[in-house]
Amino acid sequence: MNLDEKILTEVKMLLLKKAWTQEKLAKEMSTRLKKKYSAKNLGNKLRLETIKYKEIKLIADILGYDLEFIERDKK
Numbered sequence: 001m002n003l004d005e006k007i008l009t010e011v012k013m014l015l016l017k018k019a020w021t022q023e024k025l026a027k028e029m030s031t032r033l034k035k036k037y038s039a040k041n042l043g044n045k046l047r048l049e050t051i052k053y054k055e056i057k058l059i060a061d062i063l064g065y066d067l068e069f070i071e072r073d074k075k
Helices: 007-018 022-033 039-048 053-062
Strands: none
Touching: 007 022, 007 039, 007 053, 022 039, 022 053
């Protein structure tokens, strides 16, 4: 991932791959975290890049992905 890429773009690409809507994702996040999420609220967090790491990990889990830190090759 390029550092200039936006979180919103990354999440939207994952949603498209899984044929999910932002609304469906927000509902699943609400269920799992027992906290109210709306598509608008989630979209704003992604657009403004104010989303928490915990929420990004949850999104990845919901969509069937793992987040992993991979050390770059040192040259």
